[in-house]
Each structure stands twice: as C-alpha cells, then as structure tokens.
Amino acid sequence: MKRLVPAPSATPAASLTDRLARGDLMAAACPSREVLRHVTSRWGVLVLIALEGRTRRFGDIRRAIGGVSERMLAQTLQWLEHDGMVDRRARDVVPPHVEYSLTPLGREAAEKVRALADWIEINLPRIAESRPRAGRGVAT
Amino acid sequence: MKRLVPAPSATPAASLTDRLARGDLMAAACPSREVLRHVTSRWGVLVLIALEGRTRRFGDIRRAIGGVSERMLAQTLQWLEHDGMVDRRARDVVPPHVEYSLTPLGREAAEKVRALADWIEINLPRIAESRPRAGRGVAT
DNA sequence: CTTCATACTAACAAAAATGTACGTACTTAC
DNA sequence: GTAAGTACGTACATTTTTGTTAGTATGAAG
Numbered sequence: 001m002k003r004l005v006p007a008p009s010a011t012p013a014a015s016l017t018d019r020l021a022r023g024d025l026m027a028a029a030c031p032s033r034e035v036l037r038h039v040t041s042r043w044g045v046l047v048l049i050a051l052e053g054r055t056r057r058f059g060d061i062r063r064a065i066g067g068v069s070e071r072m073l074a075q076t077l078q079w080l081e082h083d084g085m086v087d088r089r090a091r092d093v094v095p096p097h098v099e100y101s102l103t104p105l106g107r108e109a110a111e112k113v114r115a116l117a118d119w120i121e122i123n124l125p126r127i128a129e130s131r132p133r134a135g136r137g138v139a140t
Numbered sequence: 141m142k143r144l145v146p147a148p149s150a151t152p153a154a155s156l157t158d159r160l161a162r163g164d165l166m167a168a169a170c171p172s173r174e175v176l177r178h179v180t181s182r183w184g185v186l187v188l189i190a191l192e193g194r195t196r197r198f199g200d201i202r203r204a205i206g207g208v209s210e211r212m213l214a215q216t217l218q219w220l221e222h223d224g225m226v227d228r229r230a231r232d233v234v235p236p237h238v239e240y241s242l243t244p245l246g247r248e249a250a251e252k253v254r255a256l257a258d259w260i261e262i263n264l265p266r267i268a269e270s271r272p273r274a275g276r277g278v279a280t
Numbered sequence: 281c282t283t284c285a286t287a288c289t290a291a292c293a294a295a296a297a298t299g300t301a302c303g304t305a306c307t308t309a310c
Numbered sequence: 311g312t313a314a315g316t317a318c319g320t321a322c323a324t325t326t327t328t329g330t331t332a333g334t335a336t337g338a339a340g
Contacts (some may be wrong), residue, residue, distance in 0.1 A: 022261060022262070022264065022265075023260060023261035023262065023263075023264035024261065025185070025186060025189070025257055025260070025261060026186065026189075026190075026204060026205055026206055027206050028206035028207030029206075031264065031268070032260050032261050032264045033182075035260050035264070035267055036185065036256075036257065036260055037182065039256070039260070040180035040185065040256075041297085042173075042177065042297080042298080043298095045165070045176065045180065046165060046166065049165070049166075050166075057316090057317090058316080058317050058318075059315085059316065059317075062317095064166060065166055066166055066167050066168035066169075067168030069298070069299055069300075070317075070318070071298075071299070071300085071318085071319085071320095072297085072298060072299075073318095074317075074318055074319080075297090075298090082271060083267055083270070083271065084266070084267055084269075084270025084271060090317085093306095093307095093316095094305075094306045094307050094308095094316090095305090095306070095307060095308085095315060095316045095317085096305090096306095096315095096316045096317040096318070097316075097317085098316085098317060098318085103270070105263070105266060105267065105270060108259065108263070109256075109259065109260075112252075112255050112256040112259050113256060115252050115255065115256075116176075116179070116180075116249075116252040116253060116255075116256060117165055117176065119248065119249065119252050120163060120165070120172050120175050120176055120179070120249075121162060121163035121164065121165060121172050122162070122163065123163075123245070123248070124162065124163035124171065124172045124175070125162075126224070126245060127175055127223055127224055127245065128171070129224075130223070130224025130243070130245060131222060131223065131224065181327085182327080182328080183328095197286090197287090198286075198287050198288075199285090199286070199287075209328070209329055209330075210287075210288070210289095211288090211289085211290095211328075211329070211330085212327085212328060212329075214287075214288060214289080215327090215328090230287085233286095233336090233337090234286090234335075234336040234337045234338090235284095235285060235286045235287085235335090235336070235337065235338085236285095236286045236287040236288070236335085236336095237286075237287085238286085238287060238288085
C-alpha cells in the first residue's frame with residue numbers, strides 16, 4: 001500500500017478535464033506536449049523561422065537550413081501542417097512544385113520560437129563562458 | 141545557365157567564423173544548436189518553467205512535472221547546469237539535500253520558453269481545431 | 281534491526297528521432 | 311538516349327532520447 005500518486009486528495013475528474021481543455025504542460029497526458037514537441041523539434045524551430053514572412057519551396061527551405069535531410073524536412077513540415085502551423089500548396093505540375101507558408105497560427109508560433117532562437121544566438125558567448133572549461137580554471 | 145546554388149558569390153571564409161561566433165542556427169555546425177536542444181528538450185522546457193521564480197529541490201521538481209523519470213530529470217538538470225542556466229546547490233547532509241534555481245541566464249531563457257509554452261497552452265483549442273478530423277467534416 | 285526517504289548513478293531495454301540510399305514520374309537540357 | 315532536377319515515400323541503419331530497475335550512503339522512524 002505505498003502511494004504512487006503525489007496527492008490524490010480532492011481531485012475531481014471534472015477539473016482534470018478542464019485543465020486538459022485549456023492545456024496544462026505539467027500534466028503528463030496533456031496533448032499540448034505533442035504540439036510542443038513538434039514546434040521545438042530539432043528542425044521544427046528552424047522551419048518556422050525559415051518560413052517567417054515568406055513562402056518557400058521545399059528545396060528552398062532545405063538549402064536554407066543547414067544539415068536537414070529531405071526525409072526529416074518532409075516529416076517536420078507534415079507535423080507542422082498537421083498542427084495547423086504550415087500551409088502546403090502543391091501545383092500539379094510535372095516536376096513537383098510545392099509551396100509552404102505559415103498560417104496565422106504558425107506566424108504566432110514562429111514569433112515565440114524566433115524570440116527564443118534569437119536570444120540563444122545573441123547570448124551564445126555568455127552561455128559558452130559559463131560552461132566549465134576543460135583543464136582551464138576561471139579567469140581572474 | 142543553371143544555377144544550382146542560390147548565391148555563391150562573395151562568401152569569404154572569415155565571415156563564417158564571425159557568424160559562428162555570434163551564433164547562427166541555420167549553420168549546421170553552430171554550437172547554439174546544442175543549447176537549443178537542451179532548452180527545448182522534452183523536459184528542459186518544463187524544468188525551466190518549474191524553476192521560474194523559485195528554488196526547488198530535486199524531488200519537488202519531479203513531483204511538479206508529470207511524467208519525468210528521475211534519470212531524465214537529473215540529466216536535464218545537468219544539461220541546463222552545464223549551459224549556465226541552472227544553479228545547483230548541494231548541502232552535504234546525510235539524506236541528500238540539493239536545491240536548484242535559475243541563474244540570470246536561465247531566467248532570461250525561461251522567459252522566452254514560457255512565452256512559447258503559454259501560447260501553446262492557451263491556443264491548444266485552436267490548434268486542435270485545425271487538425272484534420274478523422275471521418276468528421278468541419279463544423280459550421 | 282528493518283524500513284524509509286533523498287538525490288542521484290549505472291546498466292540495460294525500448295522507443296523515438298534522425299540519417300542514408302534508392303525509387304518515382306515526368307520534363308528540360310544535352 | 312542519358313543525365314539532371316523536383317518533392318517526396320519507403321526501407322533500413324544508426325544515433326539519441328527516454329524509461330525501468332536496481333543500488334548507494336546515512337540518519338530518522340518504527
């Protein structure tokens with residue numbers, strides 16, 4: 001009889017539903033966690049940023065983001081499309097021609113994501129500094 | 141006159157170094173990508189948020205975040221500590237007592253991360269709506 | 281003396297993400 | 311005819327992440 005759950009006291013099922021409706025990242029079962037995963041995935045962040053303000057073709061995006069494989073880019077774009085962040089528009093022409101752009105939802109997300117990315121880029125020196133140097137003590 | 145590359149004109153090697161110094165997420169080799177991974181990792185986001193504004197003990201954080209295993213929490217905290225976002229303070233007492241808190245760097249990062257998390261939580265309904273329903277058409 | 285709690289680490293396993301290589305369908309370039 | 315380019319899908323291999331379980335040291339509680 002060990003209690004595996006933290007605090008089972010007074011937790012009506014109704015409130016749980018409410019919390020999940022609005023989204024509660026601290027709750028293990030919240031669907032928002034999946035969205036977060038997509039948006040903050042390795043390439044998700046970069047795709048959102050690459051698409052900010054402009055429509056781009058697949059190959060275009062690929063060349064813009066260093067290191068993405070076609071497979072991963074396609075996958076990431078599908079995740080984001082599924083989450084309503086990206087709009088995919090394919091022309092039915094012989095050499096495939098597909099254009100990707102952000103939806104209003106995607107634009108909002110991209111804004112937040114870019115804010116974080118920008119912060120990291122700008123503060124990289126500070127972060128690197130605070131990292132423990134191997135074999136070297138702190139500078140006086 | 142086929143141009144395979146977008147614009148290879150005038151790209152001196154020196155500028156590459158400059159871009160890496162400041163941090164350029166679009167460059168495959170940029171160290172900022174690692175930081176991004178840590179900060180946007182599954183638990184990294186939640187840890188930063190859980191630590192915002194308060195110092196917490198290991199078990200405390202664990203109970204706050206639904207679904208984390210001890211192993212992953214420890215790992216995530218180490219990543220963030222290594223990146224200078226989290227300050228770990230251990231008292232040398234018998235039952236281990238360790239307190240975690242955000243550094244100034246961590247506070248700034250947490251702010252950005254929370255902005256994104258909040259946005260997702262609040263807009264979950266909109267996101268869910270835009271998802272293609274299986275077998276169900278859009279509501280009028 | 282046995283059990284429990286804390287904050288982990290180590291070892292092993294499973295799941296998820298990512299990468300590589302190849303194929304496609306058709307057109308343009310050569 | 312041969313080669314290249316597009317936007318992927320598929321199969322398979324590898325890497326990374328995450329989870330599970332067990333163990334540690336020590337004092338307090340029983």
